[in-house]
Amino acid sequence: MTDAGAPFDALSAGGASPAGPAARSSVARVGAATAVTALCGYAVLYLAARDLEPAGFSVFAVFWGAFGLVSGAAFGLLQEATREVRSAAHLDVAEGPRSRPMWVAAVVGTVSAAAIAISSPLWSGHVFVESRWLSVTLLAVGLAGICLHATLLGMLAGLDRWTAYGSLMVGDAGLRVLVAVATFLVGWGLAGYLWATVAGAVAWLIMLIVSPTSRRAAALLTPVGTRTFLRGASHSITAAGASAILVMGFPVLLQATSGDLGAAGGVVILAVTLTRAPLLVPLTAMQGNLIAHFVDQRAHRLRALTVPALVVAGAGLLGVLAAWAVGPWLLRNGFGSEYLADGALLAWLTGGAIAIGLLTLTGAAAVAAALHRAYSLGWVSATVAATLLLLLPLDLQTRTVIALLCGPLVGIAVHLSALSSVCWPRSEVRKNE
Template identity: 75%
Template sequence: MTDAVAGTSGAVTRGSVVRVGAATALSALCGYAVLYLAARDLEPAGFSVFGVFWGAFGLVSGAAFGLLQETTREVRTASRVRPYPPRQRTHPIRVGAAVGLGAAVLIAATSPLWATHVFTRDRVLSIALLAAGLAGFCLHTTLLGALAGINRWSEYGALMVADAVLRVTLAAATFVLGWGLGGYLWATVAGSIAWLLMLFTSPPVRGAARLLTPGTTATFLRGAGHSIAAAGASAVLVMGFPVLLKVTSGGDLGAAGGVVILAVTLTRAPLLVPLTAMQGNLIAHFVDQRSHRIRALAVPAALIAGLGAVGIVAAGAVGPWLLREAFGAEYQADGALLAWFTAAAVAIALLTLTGAAAVAAALHRAYAAGWLSATVASTLLLLIPQDLEVRTVVALLCGPLMGIALHLAALAKAP
């Protein structure tokens, strides 16, 4: 196990999807619970501050999912190229640790340049938690990728759940004990040590952490670099959107910003949380279906579109009532706005799907180009002279379409 990658025979099964789906559902509930507790405990303006940190950590940790993607692809394909020269091997966990440490140092060193524009309260704590949390999360995602590559879906799901449970546990303690904003900042990054707990308690996880992949570390880092760049761009639109919204708004978002951040987060989570959690399943599936990649997209794309249509109707019909009843009278948004936010979530979900197919096909440049173009387009659209709600809908709905087109064009041309 320490010298080569364990065999990865067999396609992604329905059982594996069910196991990861169950873990995703539990993780999503925990995520909703953290948001619920923070929104109930903090006034909208305070929730806006928390939401920006939540988004900032989502942005940097989302970029770390590039390590998951590359590790999954490398481990998944390794069994097809064995044996390989003993000197051309890479230890993904060590690479993940090095990337995490470097990223933490970079955040701390550059914080004087950007922190005052992002964090308005608890700035030193926010920077420290962001750096330390990212370092841990790089190991977390690399380990997830190794588990996905060898079909250890039960352990994959357990690691996801451990992350989510740690977050909600600390958030609940903050709510009960009255620790305020600082407690919710700690809760946001608490799951970054889940990988360490799993190493101590699970022999299969320790085995996955020892896996090696073919090729040099430089080769692995080149592929991971493209994946990290694209995952970072995707994280700007997905988890890091509150940060982007604040930067393009040129000031404090206030209560209105808190409502928009919460509404966007709630309407996209039912689609994007499962898709993000199941990146390992998707990439493994597309690697197995590499001979007809476009056709392999049809079923998951149809499923996303169908679920999205149901979500759009539900958001318009009961969304305003649910938002008001669950989070308080201060959180007001009309049904049409919530329906548009849900439609925008469908667009980003489809972009996530086509991106996973591009990674599986080793189309790293096309993958990165698709997400970067979508992010740039959305950023520019956020600058149009319209109300905050209108700018948000236009940016999140139209920007991803450019990235989807680039991904599909690259997949259609790939050999």
């Protein structure tokens, strides 16, 4: 996994140098892929909600959230791979250790899958109330694939290969929809939707087979040793795991703090998922763009946050109004009369999505600045705060809203404090905390 000696050269390593500052065209391409990905995600949720009653949907949603949690943690590899490749364009590295991120990802994925399988008797009975061992197996194997998927995305983002980046995103989402549609048509039931959840974990392999650009990116060496890469990635994985708890893994957190969620939990989980997806799916998909942007604007980190934050806040406020006005009607008519929620709840949940979106932005800025400890501390603090708030002696809907609104504010404060304390460019000095 590590070589030494020759100067770092992306082209000779099999990749290509970044083209320059992240451009609007890259945002447009990833934005288009994100729209397709979001529609595919909605399609899977729609089919599952229509095919399964609320209680059954809540079981599916917990596995969907569990896989989102572990795959979200794996996306820390995306962040570190993007930062290392992108930062290399601003560094003059003549010699030193090298690492192959895709090989590192393969090892991390294998070890993580084994850890899930070995530890599953301790926790799986508390999380998966049906299809327990199928869920554990799919979770472990799917995570191994997602580690490679996320790292390949990071390499492509660092190299400005946004068409291949978007294709990999769409391939992941498309495979999920194909399996979900087949499940709906043949009446496979819960098990089919569990398979659909992890189906996209093989998209990276398909891309390596059909895309020369992806193969070149996968062969790239980065100008740090494996140990240094893993040290930075460990912080990113910790933070990404904490963020995944608040984003994709929130149903698991609700399950852990509430016991049996039942039909009421299925409604709340679906409401949370639908109100946050329009904002958080694009932000999650654009992590590569955001980190590349903040690396390129490394001399003005806080100023570089302003425009993205205004976009997130503006789009989110429009979402709040839409959720209040038409959300209940869409939920009832789109998913069935069993799914009832009032406009105020949907509006507040959308407000929680804004808070998590802003935390995602400040986190990306911290990663770009190599503030790994502050990045992970911010997300962990937000998750701990949200978890404690979910333990309040209130009804499920109220404590869910309070946790999603207030928890992220703690993490935002941590990130902004760290960013404001560093007011000079650090790209000339490689410092992995």
